[in-house]
Amino acid sequence: MSTSIYLQTMMELTLPSELGYEVVARDAVAAFACRLCIAPDRLEDLKTALCEACINAIEHGNLLRPGLRVQIRCRVEVEQLIVEVVDQGVSAFAPRSEPLTIVEKLAGLGSLRGMGLMLISQLCDEAGFVPSAGPGNCFRFAFYRHPMA
Amino acid sequence: MSDETNQREPVEKVIELRLPSKLGYERVAMDTASSLARRMGFHAERVESLKTAISEAVTNAIEHGNQQDAAVKVVVLLTARDDELIVYVADQGRKPLDQDCTTPTPKIEDALERDDKGGWGIWLIRELMDEVEFTTAPSGGNQVRMVIHLEQ
Numbered sequence: 001m002s003t004s005i006y007l008q009t010m011m012e013l014t015l016p017s018e019l020g021y022e023v024v025a026r027d028a029v030a031a032f033a034c035r036l037c038i039a040p041d042r043l044e045d046l047k048t049a050l051c052e053a054c055i056n057a058i059e060h061g062n063l064l065r066p067g068l069r070v071q072i073r074c075r076v077e078v079e080q081l082i083v084e085v086v087d088q089g090v091s092a093f094a095p096r097s098e099p100l101t102i103v104e105k106l107a108g109l110g111s112l113r114g115m116g117l118m119l120i121s122q123l124c125d126e127a128g129f130v131p132s133a134g135p136g137n138c139f140r141f142a143f144y145r146h147p148m149a
Numbered sequence: 150m151s152d153e154t155n156q157r158e159p160v161e162k163v164i165e166l167r168l169p170s171k172l173g174y175e176r177v178a179m180d181t182a183s184s185l186a187r188r189m190g191f192h193a194e195r196v197e198s199l200k201t202a203i204s205e206a207v208t209n210a211i212e213h214g215n216q217q218d219a220a221v222k223v224v225v226l227l228t229a230r231d232d233e234l235i236v237y238v239a240d241q242g243r244k245p246l247d248q249d250c251t252t253p254t255p256k257i258e259d260a261l262e263r264d265d266k267g268g269w270g271i272w273l274i275r276e277l278m279d280e281v282e283f284t285t286a287p288s289g290g291n292q293v294r295m296v297i298h299l300e301q
Contacts, residue, residue, distance in 0.1 A: 009219070011177065012167040020188065024164060027184035031177040 009076035017068040017087070022054035025072055029083065032074050036081055037145050045123040046083075046143055052116040053085040053139050061087025061137045071136075080125070080142045089136035093129055166225040168207070170215035170240070175207035178225045182236065189229055189299060198277040199234070199297055205270035206238040206293050214240025214291045224286070233279075233298045242290030251283040 011032050015021045026047045033046055054070060062068040071086040099118065100110040121127045124141040132138035166181055168174045179200040186196045203225070210223040226237040255272055275281050278295040286292035 009169055009171075011169065011174075012165075013181070014165045016162045016164070018162070021162075021164075024181060024184045024188065028166065028177055028181040031180035032174075034176070035173055 011074045013072045013074075014069050015072075017058045017062040017065065017070050019055065019058055019064070021070075022051045022058070025054050025070075026051050029072065029074055033081060033143075036076060038081065038143060042143060046081075049120045049123045049127070049141055050083060050085070052120050053083075053141065056116050056139065057085050057087035057137070060091055061089060061093065063090045065090055079146070080144050082140060082142045084130075084138055084140045086132060086134070086138045087136045089132070089134070093137040093139075160231060162229040164227040164229075166227070167222045168225065169219045170211045170217055170221050170223055171219040172208065172211055172217065174223075175204045175211065178203050178207045178223075178238075181225070182227055182234075185227055185229055186234055186297075189234060190301075191234070191297070191299060195297060195300075199236075202274045202277045202295055202297075203236060203238070205274050206236075206295065209270050209293075210238055210240035210291070213244050214242055214246070216243040218243065224288075231299075232301075233296055236295045236297075237286075237292060238295075239286035239288060239292040240290040241288055242286070246283060246291040248283070 011028075013025060013028050015025055029050050030043060030047050033043055038046065050072070054072070057070045058064060062070065068088045068090070071084075073084040073086070075082045075084075099114070102115070104110060105112055105115070117127075120141060125144045127141035128139070130138050130140045164181065164185060166178060168177055182203050183196050183200050186199050191199070207223055207225065211217060215221050215223060221241045221243075224237070224239045226235075226239075228235040228237075251271055252275075255269055274293070274295060279298045280294070280296035282294045284292050284294060
Protein backbone atom coordinates (compact mmCIF):
# COMPACT_ATOMS: atom_id res chain seq x y z
CA MET A 1 0.00 0.00 0.00
CA SER A 2 1.38 3.41 -0.88
CA THR A 3 2.14 6.15 1.60
CA SER A 4 -0.58 8.31 0.07
CA ILE A 5 -3.22 5.82 1.09
CA TYR A 6 -1.87 5.82 4.66
CA LEU A 7 -2.25 9.59 4.72
CA GLN A 8 -5.83 9.36 3.57
CA THR A 9 -6.82 7.42 6.65
CA MET A 10 -5.15 9.60 9.19
CA MET A 11 -6.88 11.56 11.90
CA GLU A 12 -5.36 14.30 14.05
CA LEU A 13 -6.75 15.66 17.27
CA THR A 14 -5.31 18.38 19.48
CA LEU A 15 -6.78 19.23 22.82
CA PRO A 16 -6.08 21.23 25.97
CA SER A 17 -3.47 19.71 28.25
CA GLU A 18 -5.91 19.41 31.12
CA LEU A 19 -6.93 16.37 33.09
CA GLY A 20 -10.39 15.26 32.02
CA TYR A 21 -9.84 15.92 28.32
CA GLU A 22 -8.40 12.44 27.96
CA VAL A 23 -12.04 11.31 27.99
CA VAL A 24 -12.79 13.43 24.92
CA ALA A 25 -9.71 11.97 23.23
CA ARG A 26 -10.84 8.48 24.19
CA ASP A 27 -14.27 8.95 22.64
CA ALA A 28 -12.81 10.45 19.44
CA VAL A 29 -10.26 7.68 18.94
CA ALA A 30 -12.80 4.99 19.81
CA ALA A 31 -15.14 6.34 17.12
CA PHE A 32 -12.24 6.31 14.66
CA ALA A 33 -11.24 2.77 15.59
CA CYS A 34 -14.84 1.56 15.36
CA ARG A 35 -14.50 1.89 11.61
CA LEU A 36 -11.69 -0.68 11.58
CA CYS A 37 -11.81 -4.41 12.12
CA ILE A 38 -10.94 -4.26 15.80
CA ALA A 39 -12.79 -6.57 18.20
CA PRO A 40 -14.90 -4.95 20.94
CA ASP A 41 -12.63 -6.16 23.76
CA ARG A 42 -9.61 -4.78 21.92
CA LEU A 43 -11.44 -1.50 21.53
CA GLU A 44 -11.75 -1.30 25.30
CA ASP A 45 -8.00 -1.96 25.57
CA LEU A 46 -7.38 0.86 23.09
CA LYS A 47 -9.52 3.27 25.10
CA THR A 48 -7.69 2.43 28.33
CA ALA A 49 -4.27 2.72 26.68
CA LEU A 50 -5.15 6.06 25.13
CA CYS A 51 -6.37 7.50 28.42
CA GLU A 52 -3.20 6.41 30.18
CA ALA A 53 -1.00 7.86 27.43
CA CYS A 54 -2.88 11.18 27.48
CA ILE A 55 -2.67 11.43 31.27
CA ASN A 56 1.08 10.80 31.05
CA ALA A 57 1.40 13.56 28.44
CA ILE A 58 -0.64 16.02 30.52
CA GLU A 59 0.92 15.21 33.90
CA HIS A 60 4.52 14.40 33.01
CA GLY A 61 5.35 15.72 29.53
CA ASN A 62 3.46 19.00 30.02
CA LEU A 63 3.72 19.06 33.83
CA LEU A 64 0.05 20.11 34.13
CA ARG A 65 0.91 23.57 32.85
CA PRO A 66 -2.16 25.48 31.61
CA GLY A 67 -2.31 26.64 28.02
CA LEU A 68 -0.37 23.72 26.58
CA ARG A 69 -1.68 21.16 24.13
CA VAL A 70 -1.62 17.43 23.56
CA GLN A 71 -1.72 16.08 20.02
CA ILE A 72 -3.03 12.67 19.05
CA ARG A 73 -2.39 11.19 15.61
CA CYS A 74 -4.11 8.02 14.44
CA ARG A 75 -2.94 6.27 11.30
CA VAL A 76 -4.43 3.20 9.69
CA GLU A 77 -2.10 0.78 7.96
CA VAL A 78 -2.88 -2.55 6.38
CA GLU A 79 -2.04 -4.55 9.47
CA GLN A 80 -2.32 -2.10 12.30
CA LEU A 81 -3.75 1.02 13.84
CA ILE A 82 -0.98 3.29 15.07
CA VAL A 83 -1.67 5.97 17.66
CA GLU A 84 0.82 8.65 18.67
CA VAL A 85 0.36 10.92 21.67
CA VAL A 86 2.63 13.96 21.62
CA ASP A 87 3.14 16.50 24.40
CA GLN A 88 5.07 19.78 24.31
CA GLY A 89 8.07 18.41 26.15
CA VAL A 90 8.18 20.64 29.23
CA SER A 91 9.74 17.62 30.88
CA ALA A 92 11.61 14.96 28.94
CA PHE A 93 10.41 11.46 29.60
CA ALA A 94 12.89 9.60 31.79
CA PRO A 95 11.77 6.06 32.53
CA ARG A 96 13.03 4.16 35.52
CA SER A 97 15.60 1.60 34.46
CA GLU A 98 14.04 -1.04 36.69
CA PRO A 99 10.36 -0.21 37.26
CA LEU A 100 8.81 -1.67 40.37
CA THR A 101 6.50 -4.61 39.92
CA ILE A 102 2.92 -4.55 41.16
CA VAL A 103 3.92 -6.90 43.98
CA GLU A 104 6.67 -4.51 45.06
CA LYS A 105 4.29 -1.57 44.91
CA LEU A 106 1.69 -3.41 46.97
CA ALA A 107 4.44 -4.22 49.47
CA GLY A 108 4.91 -0.49 49.98
CA LEU A 109 8.23 -0.18 48.18
CA GLY A 110 6.98 2.66 46.00
CA SER A 111 4.02 4.74 44.94
CA LEU A 112 0.93 2.86 43.87
CA ARG A 113 0.81 5.14 40.88
CA GLY A 114 3.16 4.99 37.92
CA MET A 115 1.79 1.85 36.33
CA GLY A 116 0.47 3.49 33.18
CA LEU A 117 3.26 2.50 30.83
CA MET A 118 3.24 -1.06 32.12
CA LEU A 119 -0.51 -1.22 31.64
CA ILE A 120 -0.29 0.16 28.12
CA SER A 121 2.42 -2.34 27.19
CA GLN A 122 0.17 -5.16 28.40
CA LEU A 123 -2.83 -3.94 26.42
CA CYS A 124 -1.20 -3.03 23.10
CA ASP A 125 0.64 -5.08 20.52
CA GLU A 126 3.50 -2.55 20.41
CA ALA A 127 4.23 0.48 22.58
CA GLY A 128 7.09 2.83 23.35
CA PHE A 129 8.54 6.31 23.02
CA VAL A 130 9.83 7.25 19.57
CA PRO A 131 11.88 10.23 18.36
CA SER A 132 9.74 13.31 17.85
CA ALA A 133 10.03 15.94 15.13
CA GLY A 134 9.60 18.65 17.75
CA PRO A 135 10.65 19.15 21.35
CA GLY A 136 7.85 17.03 22.79
CA ASN A 137 7.76 13.43 23.89
CA CYS A 138 6.08 11.15 21.37
CA PHE A 139 4.55 7.95 22.68
CA ARG A 140 3.47 5.48 20.02
CA PHE A 141 1.38 2.38 20.41
CA ALA A 142 -0.13 -0.01 17.91
CA PHE A 143 -2.98 -2.46 17.72
CA TYR A 144 -2.90 -5.17 15.11
CA ARG A 145 -6.09 -5.16 13.11
CA HIS A 146 -6.19 -8.91 12.56
CA PRO A 147 -4.28 -10.46 15.46
CA MET A 148 -3.20 -14.03 14.90
CA ALA A 149 -5.36 -16.53 16.80
CA MET B 150 -7.46 47.89 37.96
CA SER B 151 -10.42 49.30 36.02
CA ASP B 152 -13.90 47.86 35.99
CA GLU B 153 -13.33 46.84 32.41
CA THR B 154 -10.29 44.77 33.19
CA ASN B 155 -12.10 43.30 36.18
CA GLN B 156 -14.63 41.76 33.84
CA ARG B 157 -13.70 38.14 33.51
CA GLU B 158 -12.65 37.05 30.03
CA PRO B 159 -14.49 33.93 28.91
CA VAL B 160 -12.38 30.83 29.39
CA GLU B 161 -11.96 28.99 26.11
CA LYS B 162 -10.90 25.42 25.57
CA VAL B 163 -10.26 24.51 21.95
CA ILE B 164 -10.26 21.06 20.41
CA GLU B 165 -9.16 20.64 16.79
CA LEU B 166 -10.04 17.57 14.78
CA ARG B 167 -8.79 16.82 11.26
CA LEU B 168 -10.63 14.02 9.50
CA PRO B 169 -10.32 12.26 6.15
CA SER B 170 -13.00 13.27 3.66
CA LYS B 171 -14.60 9.87 3.67
CA LEU B 172 -18.23 9.23 4.50
CA GLY B 173 -18.53 7.56 7.87
CA TYR B 174 -15.88 9.67 9.55
CA GLU B 175 -18.55 12.19 10.50
CA ARG B 176 -19.20 9.74 13.37
CA VAL B 177 -15.82 10.70 14.83
CA ALA B 178 -16.81 14.37 14.87
CA MET B 179 -20.20 13.50 16.39
CA ASP B 180 -18.71 11.43 19.21
CA THR B 181 -15.98 13.97 19.93
CA ALA B 182 -18.45 16.84 20.16
CA SER B 183 -20.84 14.71 22.20
CA SER B 184 -18.11 13.84 24.68
CA LEU B 185 -17.14 17.50 25.07
CA ALA B 186 -20.75 18.67 25.36
CA ARG B 187 -21.52 16.13 28.09
CA ARG B 188 -18.42 17.30 29.94
CA MET B 189 -19.68 20.89 29.66
CA GLY B 190 -23.04 19.93 31.18
CA PHE B 191 -25.38 20.02 28.17
CA HIS B 192 -28.64 18.11 28.56
CA ALA B 193 -28.93 14.85 26.64
CA GLU B 194 -31.52 16.29 24.25
CA ARG B 195 -29.23 19.18 23.32
CA VAL B 196 -26.33 16.80 22.86
CA GLU B 197 -28.42 14.86 20.34
CA SER B 198 -29.23 18.09 18.48
CA LEU B 199 -25.54 18.96 18.40
CA LYS B 200 -24.61 15.52 17.07
CA THR B 201 -27.17 15.74 14.29
CA ALA B 202 -26.06 19.24 13.27
CA ILE B 203 -22.38 18.28 13.24
CA SER B 204 -23.15 15.14 11.29
CA GLU B 205 -24.94 17.18 8.63
CA ALA B 206 -22.18 19.81 8.47
CA VAL B 207 -19.34 17.28 8.20
CA THR B 208 -21.23 15.19 5.67
CA ASN B 209 -21.76 18.31 3.54
CA ALA B 210 -18.04 19.11 3.80
CA ILE B 211 -17.05 15.58 2.79
CA GLU B 212 -19.56 15.19 -0.03
CA HIS B 213 -19.69 18.67 -1.51
CA GLY B 214 -16.79 20.84 -0.34
CA ASN B 215 -14.15 18.13 -0.59
CA GLN B 216 -15.86 16.00 -3.24
CA GLN B 217 -15.14 12.86 -1.17
CA ASP B 218 -11.40 13.09 -1.80
CA ALA B 219 -10.12 11.25 1.28
CA ALA B 220 -6.69 12.82 0.89
CA VAL B 221 -7.99 16.23 1.91
CA LYS B 222 -9.19 16.95 5.39
CA VAL B 223 -12.30 18.26 7.03
CA VAL B 224 -11.33 20.47 9.95
CA VAL B 225 -13.62 20.63 12.98
CA LEU B 226 -12.89 23.20 15.68
CA LEU B 227 -14.75 22.90 18.97
CA THR B 228 -14.44 25.86 21.31
CA ALA B 229 -15.89 25.32 24.76
CA ARG B 230 -16.77 28.46 26.67
CA ASP B 231 -18.46 28.82 30.03
CA ASP B 232 -21.86 29.41 28.43
CA GLU B 233 -21.68 28.02 24.90
CA LEU B 234 -20.03 25.62 22.52
CA ILE B 235 -18.85 27.02 19.19
CA VAL B 236 -18.27 24.62 16.32
CA TYR B 237 -16.50 25.40 13.06
CA VAL B 238 -16.59 22.86 10.22
CA ALA B 239 -14.36 23.74 7.27
CA ASP B 240 -13.56 22.04 3.98
CA GLN B 241 -11.08 22.77 1.18
CA GLY B 242 -13.66 24.31 -1.13
CA ARG B 243 -13.38 21.98 -4.11
CA LYS B 244 -16.97 22.99 -4.70
CA PRO B 245 -17.90 26.43 -3.35
CA LEU B 246 -21.17 26.59 -1.49
CA ASP B 247 -23.91 28.47 -3.29
CA GLN B 248 -24.99 31.16 -0.79
CA ASP B 249 -28.58 30.80 -2.00
CA CYS B 250 -28.50 27.31 -0.52
CA THR B 251 -27.66 28.53 2.97
CA THR B 252 -31.16 29.75 3.82
CA PRO B 253 -33.39 26.97 2.53
CA THR B 254 -37.03 26.52 3.31
CA PRO B 255 -37.65 23.07 1.88
CA LYS B 256 -41.17 21.74 1.52
CA ILE B 257 -41.89 18.15 2.38
CA GLU B 258 -44.39 17.92 -0.50
CA ASP B 259 -41.66 18.81 -3.01
CA ALA B 260 -39.26 16.34 -1.48
CA LEU B 261 -41.80 13.53 -1.70
CA GLU B 262 -42.05 14.10 -5.44
CA ARG B 263 -38.30 13.92 -5.96
CA ASP B 264 -36.26 10.74 -6.28
CA ASP B 265 -33.53 12.41 -4.22
CA LYS B 266 -34.96 13.04 -0.76
CA GLY B 267 -31.83 14.84 0.42
CA GLY B 268 -31.17 18.55 0.75
CA TRP B 269 -32.41 18.99 4.31
CA GLY B 270 -29.01 19.34 5.98
CA ILE B 271 -28.67 23.12 6.19
CA TRP B 272 -32.30 23.53 7.17
CA LEU B 273 -31.80 20.95 9.95
CA ILE B 274 -28.65 22.68 11.18
CA ARG B 275 -30.50 26.00 11.39
CA GLU B 276 -33.37 24.36 13.28
CA LEU B 277 -31.10 22.65 15.81
CA MET B 278 -28.40 25.22 16.56
CA ASP B 279 -28.80 28.61 18.27
CA GLU B 280 -26.57 30.49 15.81
CA VAL B 281 -25.49 29.47 12.31
CA GLU B 282 -23.28 31.36 9.88
CA PHE B 283 -21.74 30.35 6.56
CA THR B 284 -18.38 31.96 5.83
CA THR B 285 -15.08 31.30 4.08
CA ALA B 286 -12.48 29.23 5.92
CA PRO B 287 -8.86 30.43 6.34
CA SER B 288 -7.97 27.74 3.79
CA GLY B 289 -10.33 29.38 1.30
CA GLY B 290 -12.87 26.60 1.60
CA ASN B 291 -16.42 26.63 2.85
CA GLN B 292 -16.96 27.03 6.56
CA VAL B 293 -19.98 26.84 8.80
CA ARG B 294 -19.96 28.32 12.29
CA MET B 295 -22.52 26.89 14.67
CA VAL B 296 -23.17 27.90 18.26
CA ILE B 297 -25.17 26.06 20.89
CA HIS B 298 -25.88 27.86 24.16
CA LEU B 299 -25.53 26.17 27.50
CA GLU B 300 -28.65 26.73 29.58
CA GLN B 301 -27.84 26.41 33.27
